[in-house]
Amino acid sequence: MDEKEHCSFFNIVRTIIRAYRRFKDMKVRYLKLKNWLLVTLMGALGLSGCHCHKKLAEPEPDSNPPAVRDRGEMLLMYGVPTMNYQIRGQVKNAKGRPVKDIRVNMLERNMEVKDGELQGDPEAINRWLEGSEVRTDKKGRFEIKNSGLPQEQVRLMVRDVDGKSNGDYKNRVVEMDVTPDDVDRTNAGGWNQGTYNKEVKINLENK
Secondary structure (H helix, E strand, O other): OOHHHHHHHHHHHHHHHHHHHHHHHHHHHHHHHHHHHHHHHHHHOOOOOEEEEEEOOOOOOOOOOOOOOOOOEEEEEEOOOEEEEEEEEEEEOOOOOEOOOOEEEEOOOOOOEEOOEEOOOHHHHHHHHHHHOEEOOOOOEEEEEEEEOOOOEEEEEEEOOOOOEOEOEOOEEEEEEOOHHHEEOOOOEOOEEEEEEEEEEEEOOEO
């Protein structure tokens, strides 16, 4: 092989190596873009509290790997913000006497109420009410523990559904603003924005 052919051979090899390196770089960028799109899509769909791993290549040994690496492991986190709710209260009648067996529900963000009644499919509404309600005890007390999307205002639906055995009262929706003073952020972190703590006194009117 003469000198000219020798140089030509090595030029071809260098060209192949450069093309291979560009291909690997493009592959890594493509996988990163794919992962980013997956994270965005999962967040838009409201999936929370999930941690998953997507390998770009064989991971290099590392006791404290960074969140994103050019090679190795990429940690993906997606979800939606959440808040815990702890609401305690007492229900009394117009004379200041506790009322037992009153149903209390914490309404979800988009639920519509008109004239003390939830709007929508009656069967679905009844299933939801029965599945999420708490009842007042003989001292009229109740406690709700829930979690969901952070809200600027919490609404409680208070219902008398046992006839006239404990009095006959109008349904009522109680609205409470969520202020920074009401939120305990001791255990907040990640997607969790803390715990909303509130104590409320509710008076019902006779029908």
